[in-house]
Amino acid sequence: MTKATDFRTKTADELSDELLSLKKEQFNLRFQKATGQLENTARVRQIRRDVARVKTIQAQKAASAAKAK
Template sequence: MNASDLREKSADQLKEDLANLKKESFNLRFQHATGSLENASRMRAVKRDTARVLTILNEKAAAAAKAE
């Protein structure tokens, strides 16, 4: 997930992506706890993607507040 791709999405799409990433993060943590996690590097990638989405959402909110 690239930041440039995320900037093209609307706030609603970003919120939907964020919800999906949080669900995936929960599932990965559950798999890790039960010992059935096969790709541990995916946990790191999901955390970083979540941070990217939150950053872009905050940028969009700041830009909207500044425009008003």
């Protein structure tokens, strides 16, 4: 699980890349669960929350950039 402060230091492009990698991992975990190969079930929850963190920080950065204009 990554902390929000780690995400806040990243640029918009880095956040997009991070979101893409989290979505890929989430996809892979869903397949593992469906085939019965998933060992660490808590990882699904961690990934889901990390995705939410990244999206929240992206929205905050977009709002602050729009306000600055």
